[in-house]
Amino acid sequence: MKNSKPELYPLKFFPILKKKVWGGSKLRTLLKKNSDQNIGESWELSGVDDDISVVSNGSLKGKNIDWLLSEYKNKLVGERVYQKFGNTFPLLFKFIDAAQDLSVQVHPEDVLAKQRHNSFGKTEMWYILQADENARLIVGFNDEYSQKDYLKALSENRITEILNSVSVEKGDTFIIKPGTVHAIGAGVLLAEIQQTSDITYRIYDWDRPGTDGQMRQLHTDLALDAIDYTTVSKKIVNHSKNDSPIHLGETQFFAVNKLNLTKPMVRNLDDFSSFTVYMCLEGETVIEANGFSEIVSKGETVLIPAQLKNIKFNTQTASFLEVYIP
Incomplete structure (x- = not known):
């Protein structure tokens, strides 16, 4: 007789650590990643080819996200999401530490x-x-420019003069739409939620070599048709400390809330027709769901399968990003 599959539960994954020429030490010192000095990215949950996340907890430990999708399908991600994306996990979750400008x-x-x-x-x-x-x-340009203006600034090594530079502090949020020229500046530690894609066109790299000592490739021609020359992304500022969920932003691909927990909370996920991912920003909690419990601490990420509609946070002080597909 065929063995039945284990029941789904809150799933954690082994971080995939990425060495970058601009990386620093904050992923280790602030988020407790087992990283070298210049690790730039921790991919928390990924379905990108060659970077497939593997479960780190419970009875499914060692199984990867592709296997989970093929076995559990809509129970893992939700019926609508599975119909659209099939066995491809649609989002990528990262923590990024920029000791130098990206x-x-x-x-x-x-x-x-x-x-x-x-x-x-x-x-x-x-x-x-x-x-x-x-x-x-850097988010977009500081004015509206034509492609001709852009190419002139690029050829004259004046590209930084036409970019929109924005100062930031803890809690600031930005939605970066495709076509928006952008860069994370030195001294920034952030959480990133994105579509499952690793397609990047690099247009300027501060004239520095990569980790191998060679200049990294620029993609000037590929970028030309991808750039929106009129776009300026606005900062979303919401530093509220309310216990109730705070809606930070939404695109057609994902929606993000912030939870600031000062007491235990039961979260009903009936309104979400997808999986839910929690990225822990501060503190620690025990998440309980369907008879399972899992400790989640600052710097950790957990996937709540779509099948689980009620979860409980047993905590006194913790904050999370809550991500789902609208």
Whole structure:
């Protein structure tokens, strides 16, 4: 007789750590990642080819997200999500530590990404966990420019003069739409939620070599048709400390709330027709669901399968990003 599959429960995954020339030490010191000095990214939950997340807890430990999707289907991600995306996990979750400025880059939207790379586009959202004094982000241009204006500034090495630089602090949030030229500045630690895509067009890299000592490739020609020359992304400022969920932002691909917990909370997920992911920003909690319990601490990420509609946070002080597909 065929063995039945284990029941689903709150799932944690082994972080996938990425060494970057601009990476720092905050993923280790602030988020307790087992990382080297210059690790730039911790991929918390990924369905990107060659970077498939593996379960780190419970009876499904060692199984990856692709296997979970093939076995549990809509029970894991929700009927509507499974019908649309099949056995591809649709979102990618990261923590990013920029000790130096990241390259100035742009991502294509879905149609262009499909045409060129057979990939999703890349809409993303940033939540600032910590920022050093005078830390900043680049989000879009500081005015409306033509492609000709852009190419002239690029050829004259004046690209930084036309970029929109924004100072940031803990709790600031940005939605970065495809086509938006952007960069994470030095001294910023953030959480990133994005479509499952690793397509990046690098347009300026501060004239520095990569980890191998060679200059990294620029994608000037590919970027031209991907850039929105009129876009400026606005900062979402909501530093409320309310216990009730705070809606931070939404795209057609994902929606994000923030939970600030000062007492135990029961969260009913009936209104969400997808899986839910919690990224722990501060503190620690025990999440209980369907007879299972799991400790989740600052810097950890947990996937609540769509099948689980009621969860309880047993905590006194913790905060989370709550992410689902609207």
